[in-house]
Amino acid sequence: MDRSQKEALVTEMNDLFTNAGVVVVAQYSGLTVAEMTEMRVKMREAGATFKVTKNRLARLALEGTDYGSLSDKLKGPVGIAYSDDPVVAPKIVMEYSKANEKLVVIGGAMGVTELDADGVKSLASLPSLDELRGKLVGLLQAPATKVAGVVQAPASQLARVLSAKAEQG
Known part of the structure; x- marks a missing residue:
């Protein structure tokens, strides 16, 4: 990926984060491609998205948005789930993490309010x-x-x- 492609990706992700109602950060270490695909399909059907990108690019995309505080959670193999509806992304991620122990919720944010794993879990129950x-x-x-x-x-x-x-x- 060359520099111009990276800049385009960061701009696109920044727009997505600016318009998102909620963002959830989860570690996916150990998930197979089939398991990741299954989770992404569930997310898409519910109106949410799960993205895996380079942490550095995701940090750049989070700058200037309400979710900038999440950049410190982007360490290791993490994916970012987001949706316009503040309940959809946390609900799907929490349901999938119950079924598959390899997906671990680190935290998230709803607007400027940062959430820990328990906060995401309580948001998912709504x-x-x-x-x-x-x-x-x-x-x-x-x-x-x-x-x-x-x-x-x-x-x-x-x-x-x-x-x-x-x-x-």
Whole structure:
């Protein structure tokens, strides 16, 4: 990779980190190519990305972003997972690290807030933005459904009473 390609990669990664909602750093030492591919596919399906680059280039890309504090965690064979949704990348990385002990979460950051491994784990336990939106819509629709049921109940009860009286008389 020549200098101009490296500069283009750093610029591209800087843009990605600037727009990312969360960044997670994990050691992948000992993972096979098939395991890495499997994790990347899961990440892509969920809307996140896992990149492995030279640590020096990643440090340069992190400069000037909210995630600049992560540069000290870039030592040894590490990969960087990121996503726009602040829950997706940590959730996939934590799920995969439970299934495969060779992937170890070092830490991460959400905006300017730096997270240790436990912070990433707790962030992964939260519901995603889509799940939260679904719950919110459900909560907003539930009262309307209950009101409609309450309004209809007296009318249906009255109809049953009149029907029973008609059958008796």
